[in-house]
Amino acid sequence: MKSRLIGMGMLLLVTLSAPVAGQAQKAVVRGLLVDSLTQEGEPFATIRIFRQQKPDKPVAMTVTDMEGRFEQEVSGKGDFEILFSSVGKTSKAVPFSLRGDRTVNLDTVYISEDMQRLKGVEVVAQRPLVKMEVDKMSYNTEDDVDAKSSTVLEMLRKVPMVTVDGNDNITVNGSSNFKVYVDGKPNVMMSSNPSAVLKNMPASSVKNIEVITNPGVKYDAEGVGGVLNLVTDKASGGKAGLSGYNATFRGMASTKGFSGGAYFSMQKDKFSMTVNANVANGDIDDSEISASREQLGEAGSSFLDNSQKGRTDVLVKMGNLNLGYEIDSLRLLSASFGLMGFDNNSDYNTITSMRGGIYGDGFNYTGRSKQDNGSYSINGSLDYQRSFADNKDRMLTFSYLISSSPVNTDSYSLFDGEPENPFLNLTNRYTDVHRNTLENTFQMDYTSPLKPGHLLNVGLKYISRNNYSDSKYYLDENGGYIYNESNSLNYKHNNDILAGYAEYDGKWKKWGFKGGLRYEYTWQNVKYVVGQGENFSMRYGNLVPSANLSYMLSANQNIGMTYNMRISRPGIGYLNPYVDKSDPTSVSYGNTDLECEKAHNLSLVYNLFTSKWIVNLTLRQGFCDNAIESYSFYKDNILNTTYGNIVKNRQTGLNAYVNWNAGPKTRIYLNGGLSYVDLKSSELDLANSGWQTNAMLGAQQTLPWNIRLSVNVIGSTKQYNLQGWNTGFNAVMGSISRSFLKDRLSVSITGVTPFSGKGMEFKSYAKGRDFANHTCMLLPIRMVGISVSYTFGKQQATKQVKRTIRNTDVKEMKSETEGIGNMLIK
Secondary structure, eight states, X not given: OHHHHHHHHHHXXXXXXXXXXXXXXXXXXXXXXXXXXXXXXXXXXXXXXXXTTEEEEEEEEEXXXXXXXXXXXXXXXXXXXXXXXXXXXXXXXEEEEESSOXXXXXXXXXXXXXXXXXXXXXXXXXXXXXXXXXXXXXXXXXXOGGGGGOBHHHHHTTSTTEEEOTTOOEEETTBSOOEEEETTEEOHXXXXXXXXXXXXXXXXXXXXXXEESSOOTTSOSBOSSOEEEEEOOOOOOOOTTOEEEEEEEEEEEETTXXXXXXXXXXXXXXXXXXXXXXXXXXXXXXXXXXXXXXXXXXXXXXXXXXXXXXXXXXEXXXXXXXXXXXXXXXXEEEEEEEXXXXXXXXXXXXXXXXXSGGGTTOEEEEEEEEEEEEEEEEEEXXXXXXXXXXXXXXXXXXXXXXXXXXXXXXXXXXXXXXXBOSSOBOOXXXXXXXXXXXXXXXXXXXXXXXXXXEEEEEEEEEEEEEEEEEEEEEEEETTEEEEOGGGOEEEEEEEEEEEEEEEEEEEETTEEEEEEEEEEEEEEEEEEEESSOOOEEEEEEEEEEEEEEEEEEETTEEEEEEEEEEEEOBOHHHHOOOOBOXXXXXXXXXXXXXXXXXXXXXXXXXXXXXXXXXXXXXXXEEEEEEEEEEEEXXXXXXXXXXXXXXXXXXXXXXXXXXXXXXXXXXXXXEEEEEEEEEEEETTXXXXXXXXXXXXXXXXXXXXXXXXXXXXXXXXXXXXXXXXXXXXXXXXXXXXXXXXXXXXXXXXXXXXEEESSSSSEEEEEEEEOSSEEEEEEEEEOOOEEEEEEEEEEEEOOOOOOOSOOOOOXXXXXXXXXGGSGGGSOOO
């Protein structure tokens, strides 16, 4: 750390005292300094440039930025040497010559650990956890002491531009509409069930978490909030003469469940492979939900009260296999296969009472609600990357991706009451739902440097997406379930999407610009195999712009402005017209007339990164005139819930992330946001608005005997929607951990508790023209757990494909388990 600070101080001194260069010819020397093992950019490394004839006095000095990039102006002609030094690393000298050149590009320079120094010296400098650009941020989970004992969801609370509320619902860049990727490839399961899946995924299996707030035109146009990319130690090819392996086994047990996993990585010359497998099981007992609903009508107010008590069990299974082969120095081949399963089983006893208005003297009944849900995500991909000998930054990539996401749901609604009564139909019922989305994606990307610091990216993409939903409805007749075709539905919804993009990325001294256009054309066909509805087809195109403008205030400060337009095609969950009648007092269904959302986002960004401070401030404004929103209304005394492009959404927000390395063993950080949301619907004649905020304040401390302590306090205020709000929350999370056997064995004890009581209370309120609804959910989230991980082996870093398929083009419905089923393993 001292060398970095000294280097930055000397840079400032040289900058202030340097004489005018007169008529001497100048050249710009640039490149990228990379850790040879992790393949990550080396931040804040000191750079000195010497004339080879006078090696005792540097002619120029600078430091690398957060990404490890450097750029320095040098005067004169002749032979020079550039010297790189960084804490805990072996100094690296690279010769170069100036013969009238305007630019010298050193490309990628590798720096390695100084094993002799590390053996005798305790390196206490803390590596920065966050790397920030105007349009993207990366959180280094690998270097966070909490990663060995936390889940990915818990780590997300620390990530800038990401919010996780008390019910574990996730928003990115102020929006719940975002996409989740693993190693740059989409994962339908994670995008539709992000909270439930990431809650059960160990943070130690993820190397970095990337938040891409302005994805650019290389990405699909969908996903209003952006892209959340989980980067693992993926295999993508080795190098001749290198070999090795490493493996990690981990396990965790808590008062809410257990989890375990294994990671294995190996390399043999040009071939590399990684295998990652995880399983997690959790349950919540004695969960309570109470709801009261008032129906307004000519007969006066009618009241319905409902209470539920029961349990939810969740089982998550994940496995990934990645293979890589470097054909030669210019050609790289990689393949991957991933499987994820999410089983959610719930069983609740219910009590319902009705009184007043249309119910007269009232009516009571009891019941039982059971649901078995099995969801899967299956992905396979193949990438071929071709570089060119004249310039290795010029690349051509061909990619193929196939993915399938079958969902099977069995729901039983059982009632203790008269099947026929003047108020409700209380016949026992059973629903069997099978749903799937099958995608085949073909993509070509080409990147070509126009000149140093200037890139042109172009590409083509084709997606074939086939959705189907087969929902069978059964009624109990004389003790047996009989198929009811009139209330069943078999529905097919197919999309073919052809897209092309062009993007320019350039830098001029302190200025940077990246912008481009993307055009997508969609062919949509809908067919009803069983059920009422008319087949139809649609054709439409979307032109999507994106732009980033940045300015370097200094070597460790930048500001920028971003703009993008994003669209969201409604997924099958929003479109599916099947009427869910599992609750006799309410029904829900999709809307086949939904159009794709069109949202515009503008942001102003400030970044500061030094060895002690990392600061990000983002002021954002978003607006959408046809946002998809759920809404409820009464019809025939039954509450109906569906979706529509009915909302004008305006949201102004400020996100702040501050990390202070108060000492070599102390880290204090704040991650939070404040926003004002304004929602209006002329179709429903409704409006709602208000301020909402969330924050996480945390500290990490290394104690004597290398014991690491972490404490995090989280909280939020009300969150608003069109018809109401949800209450905020507060809780404390903590962990204490220690590593043994040269950091190969790690043991952690973790705990979570709300500020009051062992349960956390969540309230929500919704109001329409003819109803008002209050709901309260009490979840026993207090938890204590212990986790253990063990790592052995050693392996060199692998080479990775730089371009791959990134599908972001569907607005998925979040699983219902995002509510009660989410509060599981911490």
